Amino acid sequence: MRSRFAMLVCLFGFAVSGFASPAVAPAALHWQAWSDGAFAQARAEHKFVLLDLEAVWCHWCHVMDDVTYRDPAVVRLLNQRYVLVKVDQDSRPDISNRYQDYGWPATVVFAADGSEIVKRQGYLPPKLMSSMLQAIIDDPSPGPSIESEAAFRPASDSVIKSALLARIEAQYEKQYDKPIGGWGFVHKYLDEESVEYAMRQGARGNAEYAKRAGDTLHDATNLLDPVWGGMYQYSVGRHWTEPHFEKLISIQADALREYSLAFAETRNPEDLNAAQSVHRYVTNFLTAPAAGVFFVSQDADLHDGQENEAYFKLSDQGRRAQGIPRVDTHVYARENGWMIAALCDYYAASDDVTALAQARKAAGWIVVHRSLPGGGFRHDDVDPAGPYLGDTLAMGQAFLALYNVTGDRGDLKAAGAAADYIAGHFAPAAVGGGFVTAQTATDAAYRPHPDRDENVALVRFASGLALASGEERYRAAAVEAMRYLAAESIALRPLSAGVLLANEDMTEAPIHVTVLGAASNADVVALHTAALRAITSHELIEVRDPADPAPLPTSVTYPPLKRAALFLCTAQACSSPIFRGEEVRGKIQRAQLQAQR
The missing domain is CATH 3.40.30.10 (Glutaredoxin)
Structure with missing residues (x-):
């Protein structure tokens, strides 16, 4: 994310x-x-x-x-x-x-x-x-905290040069806290992108990175609330055992996604338990009962400004006897998009069908109550400013995630509409300038600026959408955002994993899983389910019915078969047909290993 x-x-x-x-x-x-x-x-x-x-x-x-x-x-x-x-x-x-x-x-x-x-x-x-x-x-002259904004020099193209890429990878290596675990050296928290990049390299055979991802996911379980579930934001100091007690929907979405992907990869029950803890908390505390949409956060304090460590050591009954910390019940499209996408990964890895139902219900509510003409989304019910890139981007990611696990063409269409809205409203004024956070400036003295994290997310979303839809115009958006990220002044900012993931998602073909056959066929369902259980972070899953009168474009020619089959394709080759669901996990893992060769 x-x-x-x-x-x-x-x-x-x-x-x-x-x-x-x-x-x-x-x-x-x-x-x-x-x-x-x-x-x-x-x-x-x-x-x-x-x-x-x-x-x-x-x-x-x-x-x-x-x-x-x-x-x-x-x-x-x-x-x-x-x-x-x-x-x-x-x-x-x-x-x-x-x-x-x-x-x-x-x-x-x-x-x-x-x-x-x-x-x-x-x-x-x-x-x-x-x-x-x-x-x-x-003396109202600007103080030392005010520095002149440095002139930005975009990269000459969207490909990160090999020398710069080596520096980014070296930075990523240094950002891992070897004595304690995790990425970063002040607070301890689950940095989603850093863990995801390590998991991805681990799946490709890097045992050290696999261990770092596993150790960090294990250590981060110290941030799970043992009573209500859910993940606290971070731990104070350079250790994992002194949590700050606020719970943000963004943190829950990050944790749910990473533990789900980890469980899909390793089948470690601790990862599933962590994902279930987050899912339970979000369902019980951060979900609007009737609408099914997701709230923003739960406060760190029961009473504003008072210490709260003793409160969070209590049992459920003990906490409720004193009261429940305030929940921010605003409903933002961006935050809902993050959680919808995470629920899709959790559903895929765990087969918890309630998660998919929650994702569907929240997406439907947001479409009705937060849509803008042309495929975009506003932040709140009424925005004092905006629209903002983050809302439409997060909802675009959510629809693409829904399509990836269900194959619903309506979701793919909604993802495409979101991408078109982004291109029409947030594109940079100059080549390589990065997609901007908002159309209008916050005030007359400050022009709209791009945000690094948003451009990372946009590269990954647009690259995946281009493959899923066969529409090359979406790749053009990824290329434009990547030119911003490939600029040295942006690429070398910490933390490094986001840029590395964006670079891989744009330049390296994901694992392409295609199930051939009618969606209602029991064997197709079994193969598709097996693919979902082994979901990876860089993957397209689709069901193709040979009888479809209007199939999505593809560069792959599949052989005519008399039974349902699954094919795995990488940039180099496609597998022979797979007919048995129990073979799918091993085939996907071997495809990941071969992706770097």
Whole structure:
């Protein structure tokens, strides 16, 4: 899916001392939504604009509200010289992508013309905040946190040059924490793309990478809630055993997908148990009972800003006696797309038909309630800005995933419509400039920018869609996004696995699994089911009925047969027909080994 940790982590300061609430209630602060009107007000009143970019699930965001923004000195300075803007980062993908490197809460101060003066990450205690606010009043020139944006130089083409690719692969190798396990060296979390790339190389015969993926998946089970299920966002410090307790739908989707793919590859029951834990939690806590769509998150705190470790050590009965942490019940198309796609992989690997039913129901609701004319999707019921690339992209991925496990042509058509909408609304202004997060700028001083993770996802989606549909125009979108990712300044950013996966998905043919025969034929169903149980991360599965009057285009000529058969094709060759479902797993695994030869 993507490496979302940088934009999701709730940052805090290890050196922060005690923070008592003020004895005297301060005057109220008047927050408003992000808009051009905030900057117009700042110009009219000769003030600055302060953005508090928070996450509704974030413990340290709650502490900022309860402590810093109630401190009399802070309140006095803010009311005198600042226009105050508060944004939930989940609600505004454009602003979230813009400041994702600062974690949540992020504090950004602007001049009235929209230029940035200071950017700070994480919890700011009252004394530090009031000192910063006064310093800006005294001298509003941009501070050291504001750096000029470097000129971007796109790659000359979409193929990553061999020397640069070697550097990216070397970086990926260094990003693995050998003593502790996992990718990254500060917090411990399940980075989906890093694990997926290691699993893919492991399936191709790299025993060391297979072990790293397996060890990381095992270690990450420490982040599973043993009572309610589901995965906490990350563990504090360089170990796996001190979780931060918020649960985000994005984290659940990542975990569900990776544990499902791992189980399909290894049949390790621990991986299935982990996937089932996530599925159970999402079903019980983050699913709208009637509509079947998925909510955004569950808070880390039962009571805002209070420590919660003791609460999460309680039994189900003990927790419920005290209450249940708040669930953000917004329904975003992007987040639903992520979960729908993950449910498809879980269904494929586990044969849990309830997961496919959930994916179908959520997709149907989103189509009715979030569709835009022309194949796109809006973020929320009403968007203050947008549309955003992430929503249409995630739903396109969801439809392609549904097609991959069901063969429903309607899903393939919906995926194609999403790709066409993306090409028509988010394409870069210049060749190689990357598909942009939003059509319109967040403010007059900031033009629309591309996001690396979104362009990784777009390359992978468009490449798969081109193969599934036979429509070459979708590959053109992948090529354009890859030119952005192949630029050295983008390609060498950590973490590296996303770019490596995108490069492989675009340049290397996936395993192509084709079952020949009528979809209602019992032998076809058995072969198709066997293929699903062994699903891989780089694969197209399809059922082709020889009697289909309008078959999808293919470059492969299949022989006429009198019985159902399955064929495996790679870039080099196609297998002889496979008639027995019990042979499929071994054949797919051998095809993966041969893919690198």
